[in-house]
Amino acid sequence: MKKVGILVGREVTFPESIIKAINERGQGEVVAEMVKVGGIRMDQDKAYDIIIDRISHEVPYYRAMLKRMALEGTYIINNPFWWSADDKFFNFCLADKLGVAIPKTVLLPQEKYIDAISSESLRNLEFPIDWEGICEYVGFPAFLKPHDGGGWRNVSKIWNLQELWHEYNQSGRLCMTLQQGIEYDQFVRCYCVGKEKVLIMPYDPSKPYLSGMQYVNVDDYLSPELHARVERDCITICEALGYDLNTIEFAIKDGVPYAIDFMNPAPDAELASVGEYNHNWIVDAMTDLVFKRLEEGIAAPEYRWSAMLSAPAKAAPKAKTAKAKSPKAKKAGNND
Numbered sequence: 001m002k003k004v005g006i007l008v009g010r011e012v013t014f015p016e017s018i019i020k021a022i023n024e025r026g027q028g029e030v031v032a033e034m035v036k037v038g039g040i041r042m043d044q045d046k047a048y049d050i051i052i053d054r055i056s057h058e059v060p061y062y063r064a065m066l067k068r069m070a071l072e073g074t075y076i077i078n079n080p081f082w083w084s085a086d087d088k089f090f091n092f093c094l095a096d097k098l099g100v101a102i103p104k105t106v107l108l109p110q111e112k113y114i115d116a117i118s119s120e121s122l123r124n125l126e127f128p129i130d131w132e133g134i135c136e137y138v139g140f141p142a143f144l145k146p147h148d149g150g151g152w153r154n155v156s157k158i159w160n161l162q163e164l165w166h167e168y169n170q171s172g173r174l175c176m177t178l179q180q181g182i183e184y185d186q187f188v189r190c191y192c193v194g195k196e197k198v199l200i201m202p203y204d205p206s207k208p209y210l211s212g213m214q215y216v217n218v219d220d221y222l223s224p225e226l227h228a229r230v231e232r233d234c235i236t237i238c239e240a241l242g243y244d245l246n247t248i249e250f251a252i253k254d255g256v257p258y259a260i261d262f263m264n265p266a267p268d269a270e271l272a273s274v275g276e277y278n279h280n281w282i283v284d285a286m287t288d289l290v291f292k293r294l295e296e297g298i299a300a301p302e303y304r305w306s307a308m309l310s311a312p313a314k315a316a317p318k319a320k321t322a323k324a325k326s327p328k329a330k331k332a333g334n335n336d
């Protein structure tokens with residue numbers, strides 16, 4: 001019997017639906033349930049074949065627990081190691097290099113630092129910041145938003161330098177980016193599952209967040225060319241970042257889909273918010289993905305320790321024999 005665990009926050013309908021769908025299809029051979037954990041022991045046995053993680057970005061204990069489970073061979077959707085390392089600014093720069101249209105974006109030094117940091121600690125920082133130069137590059141309107149954030153928190157639309165300073169002065173320790181605002185003609189939010197299936201959802205960000213009014217049903221919302229490009233961009237982004245589940249938001253202007261938000265490894269999938277069609281689509285697509293991963297065998301991402309665990313004697317040589325690496329250890333991507 002294979003076990004699939006779901007790790008959740010406040011959401012209700014997505015966990016219920018996915019557990020039901022997996023159990024129905026699994027016929028007792030594959031069982032899905034809510035993950036239950038307490039104190040995690042160093043030698044804890046493997047408890048799940050797959051875990052769908054919806055909340056570890058808010059609960060560091062869960063993130064650490066998931067890394068431990070990955071070491072035991074549990075496949076985590078999404079990869080907790082990369083999710084920990086990831087940030088939106090890196091993603092914008094990477095996607096830009098991969099040919100996805102990205103609005104001009106600048107990473108800003110923080111407004112505040114932890115108490116132990118004094119001006120002496122910050123001698124590497126230019127002072128004053130070249131605000132005029134930054135604004136000239138990005139233009140107005142612009143969006144000031146965290147380099148790692150979500151849920152529309154601390155995102156503000158900026159029309160001039162005074163407004164920028166006003167908002168920046170309230171950003172505290174958050175690391176912020178300033179991004180060219182796209183005065184879009186169309187806007188879509190896309191689920192991308194398994195780096196292959198894409199659902200393009202027409203979306204109206206002017207409606208209140210999570211209100212259930214944002215997802216609008218419009219047939220043939222995008223031209224066939226745009227539809228194909230958005231699909232391709234979604235897959236490129238998720239392939240590059242390695243996410244099995246993500247949403248990608250595009251603000252579309254003059255036929256160009258600008259990707260403005262695509263670090264959403266636990267995207268909203270609640271019935272009341274995304275609507276029945278989109279909810280059912282994501283539940284089906286995620287159920288298919290779980291069974292695909294279980295059937296095809298799970299290729300865990302390779303870490304430096306992977307080869308050492310499978311061939312401990314070879315991969316952990318004494319210092320003087322360190323040159324004689326096994327081919328497997330080399331393949332693990334060592335760069336030393």
Ligand SMILES: Nc1ncnc2c1ncn2[C@@H]1O[C@H](COP(=O)(O)OP(=O)(O)O)[C@@H](O)[C@H]1O
Pocket residue numbers: 103143145149150151152153155179180181182183205249251260261
């Ligand atoms: N560059 C941009 N151009 C146009 N609208 C934007 C841009 N960046 C953010 N927005 C608007 O602000 C909303 C929230 O910003 P987003 O980057 O998606 O942050 P979050 O991760 O919190 O959802 C977006 O859904 C969009 O409506």
Ligand SMILES: [Mg+2]
Pocket residue numbers: 151152249261
């Ligand atoms: Mg967003």
